[in-house]
Amino acid sequence: DIQMTQSPSSLSASVGDRVTMTCRASQNIRSSLNWYQQKPGKAPKLLIYAVSSLQSGVPSRFSGGGSGTDFTLTISSLQPEDFATYYCQQSYSTPQTFGQGTKVEIK
Amino acid sequence: QVQLQESGPGLVKPSETLSLTCTVSGGSVRSYYWNWLRQTPGKGLEWIAYIYYSGSTNYNPSLKSRVTISVDTSKNQFSLNLTSVTAADTAVYYCATSRNSYGSLFLDFWGQGTLVTVSS
Numbered sequence: 001d002i003q004m005t006q007s008p009s010s011l012s013a014s015v016g017d018r019v020t021m022t023c024r025a026s027q028n029i030r031s032s033l034n035w036y037q038q039k040p041g042k043a044p045k046l047l048i049y050a051v052s053s054l055q056s057g058v059p060s061r062f063s064g065g066g067s068g069t070d071f072t073l074t075i076s077s078l079q080p081e082d083f084a085t086y087y088c089q090q091s092y093s094t095p096q097t098f099g100q101g102t103k104v105e106i107k
Numbered sequence: 108q109v110q111l112q113e114s115g116p117g118l119v120k121p122s123e124t125l126s127l128t129c130t131v132s133g134g135s136v137r138s139y140y141w142n143w144l145r146q147t148p149g150k151g152l153e154w155i156a157y158i159y160y161s162g163s164t165n166y167n168p169s170l171k172s173r174v175t176i177s178v179d180t181s182k183n184q185f186s187l188n189l190t191s192v193t194a195a196d197t198a199v200y201y202c203a204t205s206r207n208s209y210g211s212l213f214l215d216f217w218g219q220g221t222l223v224t225v226s227s
Contacts, residue, residue, distance in 0.1 A: 034213040043201055043217035044152070050209035087152060091205075091212035095167040098152040 002026050002090050006099035012107040019075045021102040023088035028068045032092035035064055035073045038101075039084045047086075048073065078104070109134035111202050111218035119196075119225050125189040129202030129218060136160050136178050140205040141185040142214060143176060145198035153198075157205060158185060192225045199223075 003026040013019050023033065031051050036044035046055045048064035051071060061076040075082055083106055088099040115127035129141070143155040156166045156176045166174055170189070178185040189196060199222050203214040 031209060032211040034211060036214070043203075043220050044214070045217070046213055046215050049213035049215075050211035053209060055215065089152075089214070094165055095169070096154040096212070098154075100151050 001095055002029060002093055002097055004088055004090055004097050004099035006086075006088060006102050008102060009100065010103040010105060012105050013078050014107045015078055015080055017078045017107075019078050019082075019104060021073050021086060021104075023066075023071045023073070023099050025069045025071075025090055025092075029090045029092035030068070032090055033064075033066070033071050034089045034091065035062075036087045036089065037082075037084045038087065044087060075104075109204055109216040111204070111216060113200060113202050113218045113221040115221065115223070117222060117224060119192055119223060120227050121193055121225055122191055125187070125192050125196060125223055125225070127187045127200055127202075127221065127223070129185050129187075131183045131185070131204075134204075136180055136183050136185060140207075140212065141176075141178060142203045142205055143187045144201045144203060144214075145196075146201065146220070147198045155187065155189075194225050197223065197225045 005024045033051050035048040038044040047058050052064045063074050065072050085101045085103045087101050110132045112130045119125045137160045140157045142157040146152050158164045158176045173190045175188040199220045201220045203217040205214045
């Protein structure tokens with residue numbers, strides 16, 4: 001299985017901050033990398049697919065980048081509704097696998 | 108917009124079969140891929156399987172021997188059966204759709220999730 005490692009596991013930030021989190025794959029996954037946001041008691045919500053494509057309806061303050069094995073999710077100006085846990089997912093090979101998550105908390 | 112709703116027992120006894128159904132509205136199962144996933148505090152998010160409306164399937168090898176996924180186009184539903192369950196199968200189970208674009212298969216619509224507890 002391809003292992004997905006996210007860092008940091010949690011971070012504290014203030015409204016308006018620029019936040020970047022990373023996701024590393026254990027092997028090259030080309031562009032098969034997606035990002036999700038999950039709030040407590042809710043299902044994950046797709047933010048970014050194929051490394052950098054913004055899902056319809058997702059604010060443009062979210063952006064994704066990277067290639068091969070190293071990927072980033074950036075929130076350009078953190079909003080109150082962005083405090084949540086973020087997961088990366090690879091769909092390059094079976095089984096699809098997720099990172100363990102980065103929890104964004106209020107500073 | 109596609110909406111999904113999981114249904115099924117919230118409590119299953121050890122060694123029995125966990126059966127869940129996902130009802131699709133606002134779209135047809137005659138397109139896209141239809142997935143089951145689960146989430147636990149310890150193991151995080153785990154993809155279980157998907158089925159394409161044509162019937163082709165893909166399973167997580169770690170669960171393949173115990174899992175069956177099927178689709179009923181007449182009812183616009185798809186289902187999960189997981190046999191010989193243990194406490195380790197206690198989780199929130201999600202159904203979700205996926206599509207393929209720019210070389211990535213991504214999960215774009217999710218059900219709200221249903222907690223299934225395995226206990227006698």
